[in-house]
Amino acid sequence: MDNIIEVSDLSKKYRLGQEQRYYTLRDSIASLSSLPKQLWGVWGNFSEILEKNEFWALKDVSFSVKRGEVVGVIGKNGAGKSTLLKILSRITPPTYGQARLRGRVASLLEVGTGFNQELTGRENIFLNGAILGMSRQEVRRKFDEIVAFAEVERFIDTPVKRYSSGMYLRLAFAVAAHLEPEILLVDEVLSVGDAQFQEKSLGKMREITQQEGRTIIFVSHNMGAINALCNRCLLLEQGQTVAFGETAEVVTKYLSSKRKSVNNIWKIPKKPSVPFYVSKMWLTDENGKAISQIEMGENVNLNLEAKITQEIRDGVLAALVATEGSPLLYIYDTDNSPELRRKRRVGKYFEQVLLPTSIFKEGDYTISIMIGHGQDNLTDQNCEISFKIVNTKRDLTHLSFRKNRLGFLYQETHWEVRQLGRQKEY
Numbered sequence: 079m080d081n082i083i084e085v086s087d088l089s090k091k092y093r094l095g096q097e098q099r100y101y102t103l104r105d106s107i108a109s110l111s112s113l114p115k116q117l118w119g120v121w122g123n124f125s126e127i128l129e130k131n132e133f134w135a136l137k138d139v140s141f142s143v144k145r146g147e148v149v150g151v152i153g154k155n156g157a158g159k160s161t162l163l164k165i166l167s168r169i170t171p172p173t174y175g176q177a178r179l180r181g182r183v184a185s186l187l188e189v190g191t192g193f194n195q196e197l198t199g200r201e202n203i204f205l206n207g208a209i210l211g212m213s214r215q216e217v218r219r220k221f222d223e224i225v226a227f228a229e230v231e232r233f234i235d236t237p238v239k240r241y242s243s244g245m246y247l248r249l250a251f252a253v254a255a256h257l258e259p260e261i262l263l264v265d266e267v268l269s270v271g272d273a274q275f276q277e278k279s280l281g282k283m284r285e286i287t288q289q290e291g292r293t294i295i296f297v298s299h300n301m302g303a304i305n306a307l308c309n310r311c312l313l314l315e316q317g318q319t320v321a322f323g324e325t326a327e328v329v330t331k332y333l334s335s336k337r338k339s340v341n342n343i344w345k346i347p348k349k350p351s352v353p354f355y356v357s358k359m360w361l362t363d364e365n366g367k368a369i370s371q372i373e374m375g376e377n378v379n380l381n382l383e384a385k386i387t388q389e390i391r392d393g394v395l396a397a398l399v400a401t402e403g404s405p406l407l408y409i410y411d412t413d414n415s416p417e418l419r420r421k422r423r424v425g426k427y428f429e430q431v432l433l434p435t436s437i438f439k440e441g442d443y444t445i446s447i448m449i450g451h452g453q454d455n456l457t458d459q460n461c462e463i464s465f466k467i468v469n470t471k472r473d474l475t476h477l478s479f480r481k482n483r484l485g486f487l488y489q490e491t492h493w494e495v496r497q498l499g500r501q502k503e504y
Contacts, residue, residue: 081180082261082293083143083166088175090136090161090317135161137317138175143310145260146291148283150298150308150325152332158317159297163187163263166295181260181293182210186251195239199230199249202238206253220256227282228252248275255282262286262294280307301329330442354422356447356461358383361433374469375436380445382429386422406443406487407434438467439488 136158143149151159164170166177167185184206193202203224207217225234228248230241238246254262264283280303286292298304304311304325311328313321321328362379363369372378411429446462 080145081142082145083180083295084178085142085166086140086176088136088139088162088165088177089134089173090158090165090170091173092133092135134317136165136172139314139317139319140175141312141319141322143293143295145293146287147310148287148294148296148308150296150304150311150328151314152298152301152304152311152329153314153320156316157314159314160187160265161317162314163265163295163297167263179261182258183261183263184210184254184257184259185263186254187263187265193238193246193250196237198237199225199228199234199241202249203253207257210257210259212257217257220258224249224252224256227256227278244275251279251282255279255286258290258292260292262292264294265297266299276303283307301333305329333442333444353388354384354386356382356384359445359447359461359463361445361463361465370464371466371468372435374438374440374467378433378435378465380431380433382427382447384427384429386424386427389422389424406438409433435467437487437489440467440469442466 139158139162141149151162153159161170163185164187165172166179167183167187169185169187194205197205200221203221204214204217207214207220225231228245228251230245230249233241233245238249241249251264254264262283283294283296284307287294294307296304296308308325310323311321311325312319313328313332321331358381360368360381361370361372362381363372364377369378409431411431442464443466444462444464
């Protein structure tokens with residue numbers, strides 16, 4: 079496949095405290111005329127002042143995308159993800175470097191991007207089609223499909239300024255996805271929608287890439303969506319490329335950099351001023367050995383040492399097990415100990431629970447501990463440990479143990495299969 083996007087040494091510099099604005103010719107001439115006075119007597123410090131106020135949102139970013147690929151862009155807030163999409167969308171120019179895009183581009187960078195507030199939903203659909211270079215007949219052919227996907231039939235002739243943010247989002251995404259751009263740029267805006275719409279949108283993006291061969295650049299903090307949708311992934315940090323390659327590898331690198339616990343034992347960094355806190359947390363195998371790597375299907379215990387400094391009632395300790403940024407399971411120490419809901423006495427505690435890791439597939443996981451009292455959170459601790467589930471038993475070749483099986487969890491099931499009219503069972 080040929081490259082539909084080529085980015086070379088792309089960089090964008092901003093000046094802190096300086097408002098980006100458009101100038102008239104008169105403003106520009108006035109600024110030039112006053113420049114000598116501003117620089118007189120301070121020329122020696124001028125370059126140093128400029129350098130201190132400079133901020134590189136992007137710095138020497140290079141990558142290419144093939145036609146029909148879905149490429150994810152991930153990183154912490156402020157990493158340069160949105161700046162990259164704005165340059166690709168031609169909203170802002172780069173300071174230097176270049177980005178070549180071969181094809182029509184549709185962008186969904188924020189709710190209602192490209193919509194005229196005073197026009198109706200119907201008029202905005204045709205307006206966006208014209209911006210993409212489509213004829214009125216082409217837009218009319220897609221019109222009913224767009225409206226049905228956005229679920230705004232009743233309001234299609236209402237000015238979009240009266241739309242809710244959800245209606246805005248549904249229509250904006252429907253327009254961007256259905257008007258046949260060769261390249262679709264999607265920012266974190268999908269997080270505004272409800273869960274049902276997010277799933278619907280992800281399904282549409284799979285469809286237009288797999289069946290229609292279009293290209294998508296997808297920015298998101300949802301690692302589950304990134305893993306499910308993207309062929310490759312770009313990881314940015316402070317405007318620079320940290321990694322670009324296979325999605326699973328890049329996401330693992332990103333999540334590993336976020337984890338505060340680099341080993342398999344978490345210890346309290348300082349004593350908190352709360353009535354209930356965890357002082358130590360670790361994982362052990364069936365023999366009591368501390369571990370951070372678990373063979374798929376084997377048992378593992380979560381161990382806690384906690385302290386209560388004043389008697390509390392209805393205390394609840396919850397463990398959040400998550401993978402790829404997505405919550406999987408909450409477990410509570412009150413499930414089989416109802417007396418803990420009535421009273422927890424002052425003192426030290428040891429708690430242990432067998433984690434149901436047999437339902438987890440291969441991958442990286444994190445356990446975070448939260449302690450609550452009714453609706454109140456009794457701790458500001460950020461205690462978490464990470465572990466990896468692996469499959470080193472190469473004789474397990476059944477589909478159940480393959481890493482690329484769909485879904486977050488694995489559960490072996492037993493099916494009875496019969497062909498009707500025959501006695502033989504499979």
